Amino acid sequence: MNINTTKIISLLFFIFSAFYLYTAYQIQVFSFDENAPFNARTFPIYLGYTGLFFSGLKIILPDPNNIKIDHKNLEYKKTVILIIIAIIYGATILKIGYFLTTSLFLASSYYFLGERRWLLIFILSFPFVAAFMYLLHGVLDIYLRDPFLKLIGVMG
Numbered sequence: 001m002n003i004n005t006t007k008i009i010s011l012l013f014f015i016f017s018a019f020y021l022y023t024a025y026q027i028q029v030f031s032f033d034e035n036a037p038f039n040a041r042t043f044p045i046y047l048g049y050t051g052l053f054f055s056g057l058k059i060i061l062p063d064p065n066n067i068k069i070d071h072k073n074l075e076y077k078k079t080v081i082l083i084i085i086a087i088i089y090g091a092t093i094l095k096i097g098y099f100l101t102t103s104l105f106l107a108s109s110y111y112f113l114g115e116r117r118w119l120l121i122f123i124l125s126f127p128f129v130a131a132f133m134y135l136l137h138g139v140l141d142i143y144l145r146d147p148f149l150k151l152i153g154v155m156g
Contacts, residue, residue: 004063005069006058006063007058007059007063010055010058010059011055011059013051013055013058014051014052014055014056014059016051017048017050017051017052017055018048018052020044020047020048020051021044021045021048021049021051021052022048023044024041024044024045024047024048025041025045027040027041027044028040029041038140040142078112078113078114081112082109082112082113085105085108085109085112086105088105089101089102089104089105094145095147096147096148097145097146097147097148097149097150098129098133098144098145098146099129099130099133099146099148099149100148102129103125103126103129104125106124106125106128106129107121107122107125107126110124110125133146
């Protein structure tokens with residue numbers, strides 16, 4: 001019997017999306033933000049449903065062609081390093097803050113995935129996160145607690 005790895009990965013992603021959707025509904029929102037069109041739960045909930053939909057389609061629909069994977073060419077070391085970086089990111093984001101941890105997460109991910117141009121790494125991490133944080137705070141009025149920016153006096 002030939003086991004299709006694409007179907008197994010799709011099933012794992014379906015289970016992960018279901019768990020993600022369940023945890024998205026557990027996100028606490030402020031009482032004044034409960035009926036807002038966009039709050040802290042909105043994007044994670046849509047992302048969970050999207051993951052369920054596409055992984056479900058991949059499980060149900062037939063594969064047009066079987067792809068043979070040569071495991072010698074896969075870079076498992078980079079995958080493990082990226083998972084470790086993501087775990088460190090998740091463990092430190094509340095203590096250090098969104099801006100610094102996300103910027104360092106992106107910069108270290110780019111580096112370990114093979115990018116060596118430091119200017120490009122810097123531009124795609126620190127200014128990008130700063131622009132996204134401005135979008136959250138300045139435009140959408142979504143508050144992210146950030147101890148680092150509070151320490152240096154940028155945020156109150």
